[in-house]
Amino acid sequence: MGIVERKNRQKQALRERILDAARRIVIREGFAALSMRKIADAIEYSPATLYLHFASRDEIVQALCAEGYAQLLATFVPLAQIADPAERLKALGRAYVAFGVAHPETYRLIFMEDPSYTGAALGGVAAASVAAVAEVDTDTGAIAAAVAAGEAEAVAAAETAVAGSAASAKAGLAPPKSDDDPDAAALHIMISALEELKATGRLAASTDLTVWAEAFWANLHGIVALNLTCPVFPTAPLDTVLGVALDAWLGTQDAGQPAGVANTSAARKKKSAKAQVEAHVEPGESPAVAGGKPAAQASQPSASSGKKSTKRSGSSAIQPADADTQPVVKLATRPKATSA
Amino acid sequence: MGIVERKNRQKQALRERILDAARRIVIREGFAALSMRKIADAIEYSPATLYLHFASRDEIVQALCAEGYAQLLATFVPLAQIADPAERLKALGRAYVAFGVAHPETYRLIFMEDPSYTGAALGGVAAASVAAVAEVDTDTGAIAAAVAAGEAEAVAAAETAVAGSAASAKAGLAPPKSDDDPDAAALHIMISALEELKATGRLAASTDLTVWAEAFWANLHGIVALNLTCPVFPTAPLDTVLGVALDAWLGTQDAGQPAGVANTSAARKKKSAKAQVEAHVEPGESPAVAGGKPAAQASQPSASSGKKSTKRSGSSAIQPADADTQPVVKLATRPKATSA
DNA sequence: GTCTATAAAGAGATAGAC
DNA sequence: GTCTATCTCTTTATAGAC
Numbered sequence: 001m002g003i004v005e006r007k008n009r010q011k012q013a014l015r016e017r018i019l020d021a022a023r024r025i026v027i028r029e030g031f032a033a034l035s036m037r038k039i040a041d042a043i044e045y046s047p048a049t050l051y052l053h054f055a056s057r058d059e060i061v062q063a064l065c066a067e068g069y070a071q072l073l074a075t076f077v078p079l080a081q082i083a084d085p086a087e088r089l090k091a092l093g094r095a096y097v098a099f100g101v102a103h104p105e106t107y108r109l110i111f112m113e114d115p116s117y118t119g120a121a122l123g124g125v126a127a128a129s130v131a132a133v134a135e136v137d138t139d140t141g142a143i144a145a146a147v148a149a150g151e152a153e154a155v156a157a158a159e160t161a162v163a164g165s166a167a168s169a170k171a172g173l174a175p176p177k178s179d180d181d182p183d184a185a186a187l188h189i190m191i192s193a194l195e196e197l198k199a200t201g202r203l204a205a206s207t208d209l210t211v212w213a214e215a216f217w218a219n220l221h222g223i224v225a226l227n228l229t230c231p232v233f234p235t236a237p238l239d240t241v242l243g244v245a246l247d248a249w250l251g252t253q254d255a256g257q258p259a260g261v262a263n264t265s266a267a268r269k270k271k272s273a274k275a276q277v278e279a280h281v282e283p284g285e286s287p288a289v290a291g292g293k294p295a296a297q298a299s300q301p302s303a304s305s306g307k308k309s310t311k312r313s314g315s316s317a318i319q320p321a322d323a324d325t326q327p328v329v330k331l332a333t334r335p336k337a338t339s340a
Numbered sequence: 341m342g343i344v345e346r347k348n349r350q351k352q353a354l355r356e357r358i359l360d361a362a363r364r365i366v367i368r369e370g371f372a373a374l375s376m377r378k379i380a381d382a383i384e385y386s387p388a389t390l391y392l393h394f395a396s397r398d399e400i401v402q403a404l405c406a407e408g409y410a411q412l413l414a415t416f417v418p419l420a421q422i423a424d425p426a427e428r429l430k431a432l433g434r435a436y437v438a439f440g441v442a443h444p445e446t447y448r449l450i451f452m453e454d455p456s457y458t459g460a461a462l463g464g465v466a467a468a469s470v471a472a473v474a475e476v477d478t479d480t481g482a483i484a485a486a487v488a489a490g491e492a493e494a495v496a497a498a499e500t501a502v503a504g505s506a507a508s509a510k511a512g513l514a515p516p517k518s519d520d521d522p523d524a525a526a527l528h529i530m531i532s533a534l535e536e537l538k539a540t541g542r543l544a545a546s547t548d549l550t551v552w553a554e555a556f557w558a559n560l561h562g563i564v565a566l567n568l569t570c571p572v573f574p575t576a577p578l579d580t581v582l583g584v585a586l587d588a589w590l591g592t593q594d595a596g597q598p599a600g601v602a603n604t605s606a607a608r609k610k611k612s613a614k615a616q617v618e619a620h621v622e623p624g625e626s627p628a629v630a631g632g633k634p635a636a637q638a639s640q641p642s643a644s645s646g647k648k649s650t651k652r653s654g655s656s657a658i659q660p661a662d663a664d665t666q667p668v669v670k671l672a673t674r675p676k677a678t679s680a
Numbered sequence: 681g682t683c684t685a686t687a688a689a690g691a692g693a694t695a696g697a698c
Numbered sequence: 699g700t701c702t703a704t705c706t707c708t709t710t711a712t713a714g715a716c
Binding site: 229 | 456571
Binding site: 014045047048049052 | 701
């Protein structure tokens with residue numbers, strides 16, 4: 001019966017090739033440019049073949065989202081080593097922003113496009129991390145919500161989410177289930193950091209950690225999102241802005257005065273928190289960044305073709321080398337809307 | 341020569357009708373569903389006619405953005421009355437978020453879609469506010485950047501932007517030029533609030549107001565953006581999350597402990613800041629919310645039509661009544677990319 | 681100014697031969 | 699499993715009659 005297994009492997013391999021091609025297209029031309037035809041061309045198969053592996057274009061996109069999200073979470077794991085909880089949270093924040101900046105199209109796809117994609121990413125993480133093995137329906141709907149919430153008492157989160165690992169979330173400090181579950185690990189990191197902060201009185205006892213975590217996340221997301229979308233943001237280097245935000249939320253420990261209003265820093269070890277800024281993103285988002293260029297065929301009819309592309313390069317540091325860079329075609333947005 | 345004027349009026353009227361129709365479509369079906377055909381159908385003209393008023397679909401979209409942005413800024417003006425600068429900034433934050441929540445599709449279009457749209461909004465404000473008069477090319481590129489920066493010394497901002505009202509920005513505390521320039525007014529509100537804070541020592545003297553303002557803005561944007569895109573955000577009521585964020589940035593004044601770490605609130609008048617949460621958004625985004633439904637013709641071929649639509653209703657208060665609500669078709673995203 | 685008609689391109693998805 | 703061929707539907711934008 002090794003025959004069946006070989007066939008399974010081959011099927012999986014093609015599935016991966018499809019996803020790889022799709023990822024490359026998204027990274028290079030933007031999500032809007034992703035079409036079944038282009039993927040098919042890229043892997044040198046016919047469009048029809050894609051449908052043997054994915055029911056629709058959407059399913060491919062969602063797989064991409066789940067992958068990207070898992071990658072983001074994996075980024076957090078090593079940060080658990082940082083001793084000071086506030087520093088740990090800052091490092092998480094920096095890693096988050098660094099990821100967004102390093103993988104703009106991926107980030108955009110996951111968090112800025114369609115709620116259903118965001119949902120797919122948040123819900124399909126574990127599935128993606130174990131993927132390439134077989135059909136994993138291990139559903140882990142809740143986790144993401146819990147990560148977002150970053151709190152054990154995240155009851156409300158459990159409502160919107162499924163059973164699965166929501167249990168681990170409500171179990172409180174339960175340690176990460178396994179190393180191949182970045183979701184549980186990331187969740188644990190955030191939870192414990194917040195609780196440590198609270199325990200040591202550096203976070204008001206009355207603070208609702210869920211709410212705090214969400215508002216904090218919103219700040220990080222805002223920084224990334226504006227950076228990707230707003231032509232005039234930021235005016236100063238991205239790290240500077242990020243630094244001010246982190247200080248506002250977690251206090252300042254170096255020289256600079258507090259960012260928040262009337263923020264008198266309490267006792268806090270000074271820790272050489274400085275070189276952490278570079279963020280811990282392992283370069284290598286696209287396993288096959290080389291690939292052939294699908295030729296974005298020029299438009300010949302009327303004028304007014306080609307998107308403007310309004311993006312300054314600023315943002316200094318934080319910007320890792322590889323990864324999604326300037327999309328060739330620039331994102332855009334068009335229907336599908338009512339279409340079949 | 342009244343004839344020429346009448347013709348001009350008629351032309352302008354049609355232009356407005358086009359924009360109205362476009363706005364309604366965006367609000368109800370999402371930006372992705374906006375097409376020249378639909379607009380034409382809505383106003384009962386042929387598609388070709390639209391091109392006599394706008395060179396392209398993009399031009400219409402950009403006009404929409406500028407309009408929306410002007411509307412957002414107008415929202416800020418009355419808040420200038422608030423005495424306490426911190427409270428004033430909080431009110432601005434609430435108004436900003438309230439706008440985003442009240443006009444999701446508009447907000448999305450301006451700040452979450454394409455950088456060129458964001459740029460168009462930020463750059464075309466004054467034009468929009470004076471619109472419906474004639475061809476206004478009064479260009480005011482800089483202002484938006486300055487608003488984003490929120491600071492007089494926003495030199496860098498002036499670089500990315502055009503001359504125009506950048507002058508008023510650099511002039512420092514120059515009062516708003518006129519009432520019909522929401523941009524200058526909004527800018528002034530932010531500037532003075534920040535400077536007052538700094539002057540009274542409630543903001544560290546070393547603080548770079550530009551950076552502070554951008555980071556603060558990012559938090560607001562993050563809250564709105566996640567709310568519009570992330571299925572599991574927020575877990576708690578939106579105001580609660582917003583409140584925590586505002587406290588982190590501007591300190592807490594009521595009972596609750598500071599949100600930021602080790603944030604010891606300095607002297608601050610208590611002001612009954614409470615009912616301000618409802619935000620000052622004048623209901624009436626869509627001047628003609630009635631309109632005819634362009635019939636979204638059903639798809640008959642295969643299955644898998646219709647988008648999922650993943651949006652909880654939560655978010656409690658803040659949510660004004662009218663305005664863009666649940667889009668019929670739900671946003672989505674598709675090409676244009678290379679298309680002509 | 682406005683329309684009809686249509687060009688030119690793209691999309692997702694499927695039937696059915698091999 | 700895979701491909702060819704095709705269906706159906708979409709879009710923006712223009713030409714040219716009226």
